[in-house]
Amino acid sequence: MIRSPGRVTSRSDTLLFSACLLLAVGAIALPNRWSLPLATGVRETALLPLLWLQERAEEGRTSRARFQAIQAQRDSAVVAAAALPALEIENQRLRALLGLRDRSGFTTVPAEVLHQAAPTEGRTLLLGVGRGTGARIGDPVMAPEGLVGVVLSVGKQSTIAMTWAHPDFRVSAVSEDGSVLGIVAPSQNTEASEAFLEFRGVAYRDTVATGTLVVTSGLGGVFPKGIPVGRVAGIRAEQLGWERVYRLMPMVNPGHVGHVLIVRAPSGPEPVP
């Protein structure tokens, strides 16, 4: 209820405003190791009913509007999977001939993306699964099209994933044929109107053709080998004589993705992102 107009704003209003500003600036200055647990704590307590509501909404939308698309994807997956048993047997036989160990498999946890209204939403994604599903900090997050990002924090009921658009994101990558190795990171180009990726650290002697698929290399132990990251869209910069930086068109737009898979390594210590 509004009070009578014409009153002079009291000193207490100014003090409250100043205190709020100080708190906000203090929150910006908080390091990630403090702000992420704080965010998780609030999300897992006060906001739990609201997140539950949004999860139900996402489920409702999935079951109606995207049912046909998911059915089509499932049919394609069934056709593709039909050839897998023969390939697996052939792979095992060849590995045995070469004396290689069995390839370590991984499991996935499906998760619903709960999109928010904030303008920086594409840099992190809120996922509707928690610790109970086995998700851990540092687990890769992918969509059917390719790599989305990595798990940043895990709560009891929800998870935050850092996407490739986040300034801190890095992944070791390789061209599809395995000939060129580099690091993929979000571009620091200040003129581009949309976030895109860069394939950095490519030796000057190596050339990557436009359209080449770049996948995760598996080095570093965080991301498994072979997840598509992006396609080369041209040379972004050249450090004369020693390095080329390629522009990559990402395989996945974090703002549009509705479902993701959290990739779980079979065992091993919890990696640090």
Place this chain on the structure above:
Amino acid sequence: MSPRRGDGRLYLGFVLLIALHFYVRPRLWDGRAAPDFLLLALMLVVIRTRPGVAAVAGLVVGLVNDVLTPASFGAGMLAHTIVAYLAAWGRAVFFPDNLLVNAGLFAGGVWLRNAIVLLASGTPGGQLAAGLLVWAPLQALSTAVAGLGLLLLFRDWFAIRIEA
């Protein structure tokens, strides 16, 4: 209508907007230009309160935003505090009983909020320009239209009444 009943309806309207934000919005349209019912709820409440209380309400709504999108923790708190405080002050400059004035206030609030969040989170120049000139105006427009619709539907709930 008694002031207590008016307050009750206002807070019921606030709850309705929260439900719209977390349940209806994801079902219908959750793109970058989709209306922000949480900010709309904040604006509807703060133009009826003192600037200090509005700043606290802005801080709380900002915290909710930051907790759900912790890409730049604190940026939402800063932006919502400033927007809420200015909206409460704006009431002193012009009386927001006119529907179009209200719509302008909602649109301005969304645009300013997005601008502060983008600036405080260190968004590169090109993306900042696209955010400020394309996405923020689109979201401001959709939020203003949604707010206008809600005010038309529930005008009695959100009406400003001056205490004697």
